[in-house]
Amino acid sequence: MTRRPTSRDVAVAAGVSQSTVSIVLAGKWAGRVSAPTAQAVHEAAERLGYRPNLAARNLRLGQTRTVLFVVPTLTSPFFGAVYTGAARVAAAHGFGVVVYPWPAGTARERSPFAAPRGAVPAPSHPAGAVEGPSWVASWKEIDGVLASSMAADALAELLARDDGSPALVMLDSDPADPVPTVNVDVAESMRTLVAHLAGLGHRRFGHLAADIDVWTFRTRGEALAAAVAELPGATLVRQAAPIAVDGARTAAHVLLRDAPTALLCDADVLAAGAYKAARDAGLDVPGDLSIGGIDDILLAEALEPELTTVRLPAEALGERAMAALLELLDGGRPQTVSLPGDLVVRASTAPPPDR
Amino acid sequence: MTRRPTSRDVAVAAGVSQSTVSIVLAGKWAGRVSAPTAQAVHEAAERLGYRPNLAARNLRLGQTRTVLFVVPTLTSPFFGAVYTGAARVAAAHGFGVVVYPWPAGTARERSPFAAPRGAVPAPSHPAGAVEGPSWVASWKEIDGVLASSMAADALAELLARDDGSPALVMLDSDPADPVPTVNVDVAESMRTLVAHLAGLGHRRFGHLAADIDVWTFRTRGEALAAAVAELPGATLVRQAAPIAVDGARTAAHVLLRDAPTALLCDADVLAAGAYKAARDAGLDVPGDLSIGGIDDILLAEALEPELTTVRLPAEALGERAMAALLELLDGGRPQTVSLPGDLVVRASTAPPPDR
DNA sequence: CATCTAAAGTCATACGTATTACCAAGTCAT
DNA sequence: ATGACTTGGTAATACGTATGACTTTAGATG
Numbered sequence: 001m002t003r004r005p006t007s008r009d010v011a012v013a014a015g016v017s018q019s020t021v022s023i024v025l026a027g028k029w030a031g032r033v034s035a036p037t038a039q040a041v042h043e044a045a046e047r048l049g050y051r052p053n054l055a056a057r058n059l060r061l062g063q064t065r066t067v068l069f070v071v072p073t074l075t076s077p078f079f080g081a082v083y084t085g086a087a088r089v090a091a092a093h094g095f096g097v098v099v100y101p102w103p104a105g106t107a108r109e110r111s112p113f114a115a116p117r118g119a120v121p122a123p124s125h126p127a128g129a130v131e132g133p134s135w136v137a138s139w140k141e142i143d144g145v146l147a148s149s150m151a152a153d154a155l156a157e158l159l160a161r162d163d164g165s166p167a168l169v170m171l172d173s174d175p176a177d178p179v180p181t182v183n184v185d186v187a188e189s190m191r192t193l194v195a196h197l198a199g200l201g202h203r204r205f206g207h208l209a210a211d212i213d214v215w216t217f218r219t220r221g222e223a224l225a226a227a228v229a230e231l232p233g234a235t236l237v238r239q240a241a242p243i244a245v246d247g248a249r250t251a252a253h254v255l256l257r258d259a260p261t262a263l264l265c266d267a268d269v270l271a272a273g274a275y276k277a278a279r280d281a282g283l284d285v286p287g288d289l290s291i292g293g294i295d296d297i298l299l300a301e302a303l304e305p306e307l308t309t310v311r312l313p314a315e316a317l318g319e320r321a322m323a324a325l326l327e328l329l330d331g332g333r334p335q336t337v338s339l340p341g342d343l344v345v346r347a348s349t350a351p352p353p354d355r
Numbered sequence: 356m357t358r359r360p361t362s363r364d365v366a367v368a369a370g371v372s373q374s375t376v377s378i379v380l381a382g383k384w385a386g387r388v389s390a391p392t393a394q395a396v397h398e399a400a401e402r403l404g405y406r407p408n409l410a411a412r413n414l415r416l417g418q419t420r421t422v423l424f425v426v427p428t429l430t431s432p433f434f435g436a437v438y439t440g441a442a443r444v445a446a447a448h449g450f451g452v453v454v455y456p457w458p459a460g461t462a463r464e465r466s467p468f469a470a471p472r473g474a475v476p477a478p479s480h481p482a483g484a485v486e487g488p489s490w491v492a493s494w495k496e497i498d499g500v501l502a503s504s505m506a507a508d509a510l511a512e513l514l515a516r517d518d519g520s521p522a523l524v525m526l527d528s529d530p531a532d533p534v535p536t537v538n539v540d541v542a543e544s545m546r547t548l549v550a551h552l553a554g555l556g557h558r559r560f561g562h563l564a565a566d567i568d569v570w571t572f573r574t575r576g577e578a579l580a581a582a583v584a585e586l587p588g589a590t591l592v593r594q595a596a597p598i599a600v601d602g603a604r605t606a607a608h609v610l611l612r613d614a615p616t617a618l619l620c621d622a623d624v625l626a627a628g629a630y631k632a633a634r635d636a637g638l639d640v641p642g643d644l645s646i647g648g649i650d651d652i653l654l655a656e657a658l659e660p661e662l663t664t665v666r667l668p669a670e671a672l673g674e675r676a677m678a679a680l681l682e683l684l685d686g687g688r689p690q691t692v693s694l695p696g697d698l699v700v701r702a703s704t705a706p707p708p709d710r
Numbered sequence: 711c712a713t714c715t716a717a718a719g720t721c722a723t724a725c726g727t728a729t730t731a732c733c734a735a736g737t738c739a740t
Numbered sequence: 741a742t743g744a745c746t747t748g749g750t751a752a753t754a755c756g757t758a759t760g761a762c763t764t765t766a767g768a769t770g
Binding site: 371372373374375378384386387388389392411413414415416417 | 716717718719720721722724725726727
Binding site: 054056073074079083084101246298303304 | 408409410411413414419421428429430431432434435436438439442443446451452453454455456600601624627630631634653654656657658659669670
């Protein structure tokens with residue numbers, strides 16, 4: 001017999017019934033099974049190398065122990081790290097994570113919760129290329145959803161469903177929302193960054209903002225504006241750009257017309273574009289222009305000069321978010337968590353040029 | 356009744372038996388069910404919004420429709436993209452993907468296939484922090500494994516298991532191995548890169564190599580050496596470095612002592628370190644030193660000057676690999692695929708300085 | 711007309727688990 | 741001594757699907 005052992009095999013080996021095995025291994029035997037019997041069951045399970053069959057358990061329990069992770073893209077070190085943290089915690093608790101890359105701006109019909117019409121999936125799976133995202137949640141049942149705020153509009157639909165909506169935790173979303181949220185305290189991060197530059201003597205600020213209208217970026221902008229407003233005589237100009245090097249470069253050129261001495265960027269990728277714009281304009285970083293970012297992805301260290309930025313605890317974010325989701329699935333109360341960012345001072349910030 | 360419909364509900368609605376529904380929806384009704392009946396079943400399923408219960412199907416079929424993805428890290432745009440492609444194809448075929456970040460050099464005891472002793476997972480899951488990777492495959496059953504070559508040593512154990520080893524496809528591994536493999540033709544990529552530089556007039560080459568002993572990097576080195584050997588009067592020096600900016604910088608300093616005019620790097624990240632070394636040495640890129648990379652991650656475009664590199668089709672790699680794995684699971688024959696890289700000429704390569 | 715075959719379905723069952731209801735044997739209070 | 745209660749366990753069942761063994765009916769064949 002080479003097939004993998006079942007709980008019944010364990011029962012036979014331990015001289016008890018299958019129910020007893022199930023009860024003991026679930027840890028619910030207080031007052032139902034004697035200690036020696038429980039011990040015997042554990043030993044038999046160990047000896048046989050028993051692992052519960054998840055499919056059977058899922059069927060019985062009506063859950064899938066699977067979590068959907070909705071994220072704009074994994075081709076970003078930030079979300080990759082978030083995923084890593086989330087997946088680690090999930091795995092440790094017997095959950096799988098299915099990722100659903102959902103680029104911001106994707107049409108609503110492509111939402112992971114909208115099933116294609118008439119598509120009852122067959123068990124056969126002729127391998128081949130697939131175009132575009134596919135519908136995950138429609139047939140791969142899920143117990144919960146971990147979603148980046150960039151997918152916020154797809155979630156309205158989810159929440160409106162009548163058939164038992166899965167548990168939901170939002171990532172980097174507005175903590176004031178009724179939905180449990182785990183995010184980075186970007187407002188504080190921005191204030192720290194401004195304080196750092198103000199301390200160096202800067203008063204003319206430029207904000208290279210991400211052009212995505214989600215909480216995290218809105219908040220960065222507001223916090224930055226508030227912090228600058230508190231500085232006597234300080235000015236602020238702002239320009240939005242898509243999160244890409246090229247777009248940032250163009251937008252930064254516009255900002256530079258106002259001759260700021262410090263440029264704060266909503267993301268490190270934007271900072272890379274700002275570097276290029278500065279070079280185009282013949283400005284030295286940090287001699288003529290200080291540049292600060294947010295994220296601390298690999299890029300920050302690779303740029304020349306190395307980028308002063310705020311490190312966002314991406315892996316911890318994923319871990320905490322998954323922990324909150326599992327807690328929710330376990331019947332615990334929803335929690336909203338905020339993690340601090342860390343200012344990493346490198347070589348891209350310095351006192352402003354004398355005038 | 357608000358619970359989700361089962362195949363029995365569909366059967367009642369269509370006026371047939373549950374078995375018939377199952378047969379029809381599986382698409383296996385050739386000669387077993389009349390066309391009108393099949394039609395009725397499909398309509399009923401559509402009308403009720405029926406989705407098969409995966410847990411039940413998995414239990415019945417003894418499979419999990421889950422694939423393990425073993426990867427050194429997701430905090431790298433490259434593997435993030437590979438994952439994205441793989442997950443997309445998997446999802447389209449009803450498979451989930453569980454990722455197992457397995458940093459190169461991880462101790463064998465932490466292999467995803469080695470279960471911790473005595474750890475029969477309980478269904479309860481007190482949320483909380485977890486340290487280090489956890490054991491996925493030991494209890495979360497899987498049908499197949501997609502593994503980066505960097506996890507090669509953990510796989511020996513897998514293949515030696517007696518209890519029905521899962522199907523396996525290797526990523527970026529030696530195509531000569533008996534294991535089905537999907538990889539990028541890095542040898543050809545390297546030759547293309549050398550040809551580009553040789554065409555510009557370079558004869559003194561330096562190779563900034565990754566210090567990981569896996570097929571993909573070994574092959575890059577060999578192909579580079581072979582290509583240089585074919586150039587009359589060409590020389591080559593090599594230095595290995597960990598895949599990180601700092602380590603690459605140090606190693607590049609050593610290389611520069613031999614005054615190469617062109618530096619080829621096993622990865623874009625290494626190229627970033629080479630940039631820093633060049634700057635340290637007062638060399639202009641590309642005026643005094645041409646630098647070429649491999650990967651074409653975001654970084655390549657962000658560097659100044661923008662990096663000439665070979666674009667590896669990461670997403671396509673993941674897609675093809677998953678397709679090959681699904682084909683294998685479907686009883687198809689193992690296939691080994693090789694995808695071409697694309698040379699992307701940017702601003703970091705130019706003719707060598709006059710002497 | 712009797713028999714055979716094909717077509718079109720249905721029946722029954724098993725996958726492995728978790729849980730509810732039940733039961734036997736002591737123990738204790740009255 | 742008898743009922744009530746506790747302790748320690750078992751039997752039975754349901755979750756939803758896929759499938760091999762059957763059944764029925766109609767048409768073809770001898």
